Amino acid sequence: MSGNAKKQQNPVIEITLKTINNLKVNSPPLYSEIIRAANKYQQQSQALSQAGIVLADTISRLTIHNQGEFGDGFKKLADSIRELELKRDEVAKVLLNEFITPNKQAIENDQKDIATFEKNYKKDRDTMRQDILKLEAKTRKAGKKTTPEVLKQQITELNDKIKESEQLNSNKLRDVTLMERKKQATFLSQFNQFLDKEIELSNETITKFSGGLQLFRDLINTQNQLPGDLEALISKQERTLVQIQPHTDTSGDNYRISYAPGRAQNTDTYETYDSYDNYDYGEDQSYAESYDYGGSSDATGELQARALYDYDSSEPTDLCLRAGEMITVIQQDDGSGWTKGRSYDGNEGIFPSSYIEYC
Known part of the structure; x- marks a missing residue:
């Protein structure tokens, strides 16, 4: 029970x-x-x-x-x-x-x-x-x-x-x-x-x-296209062509170097251009010494450039820039797109070449 x-x-x-x-x-x-x-x-x-x-x-x-x-x-x-x-x-x-x-x-x-x-x-x-x-x-x-x-x-x-x-x-x-x-x-x-x-x-x-x-x-999809402003710059860019012509004066043979703005219509011969800037060099001046590579030097002979834009980087190898400051160029661009320089306070490093203009 x-x-x-x-x-x-x-x-x-x-x-x-x-x-x-x-x-x-x-x-x-x-x-x-x-x-x-x-x-x-x-x-x-x-x-x-x-x-x-x-x-x-x-x-x-x-x-x-x-x-x-x-x-x-x-x-x-x-x-x-x-x-x-x-x-x-x-x-x-x-x-x-x-x-x-x-x-x-x-x-x-x-x-x-x-x-x-x-x-x-x-x-x-x-x-x-x-x-x-x-x-x-x-x-x-x-x-x-x-x-x-x-x-x-x-x-x-x-x-x-x-x-x-x-x-x-x-x-x-x-x-x-x-x-x-x-x-x-x-x-x-x-x-x-x-x-x-x-x-x-x-x-x-x-x-x-x-x-x-x-x-x-x-x-x-634009990887094979250039930006419009760069395309315009390239299409309108006029090459500076150089003619070196023998020139004889009372001091002996010399060379006349002529810079001509315009496009070459023939790759074998130089055509006529609208204007020429003629430079005559004495016999004791060489062509290499007289040619302007685009940039002035200071008293020490180093190239000077001005920063166009600010450039900030945390990389220890880079040099930060401030627009308007002067930079001493230590090593010019070798085709990599980078330039090495030194700031006024002694710091050295690399930065994009397009961020400066030579003085």
């Missing part, structure tokens, strides 16, 4: 105890694992964001040596990456502040709450069980020694207490189920804040790079 009673467990009590056990024993380890995984994801997201910002800063250095449309393209690419990585860092902080930290605290609080709930539930059930047992005993006694009216009253009290016990179990099942659902809903609500930021990041990524991609494609 007692064995059958154990098997016929009240389903309400059974589900209540099972839910309590799940909240007390099974849930915390799983939630702790989720938090550890989220914490690792958050740390790696922040590391990725920092690496992305370094990438953006490195790409932006391309603008130092590249002007015009490609320089603008590099700047747009670097700015887009930097903005998105700052957004990624913001998303990682939301994951930490709105999900990881609250859930760490929630695990501890939930454990206390469910332990308190279980303790009170067991206490109320035990009290109720004792009351029912006492009423059962009184009812059995009333059935033997009292009048039918007293027995009926005792049976009514017993039934009322049994109904109260059933109501207690139902209320406790409702309370513990809602407790479990609230925990799960809070978990999803906190994680949704992170997901909302992730979706926002994804949308911004698509928006920024969708617009930029067309710009980058357009630039890629």
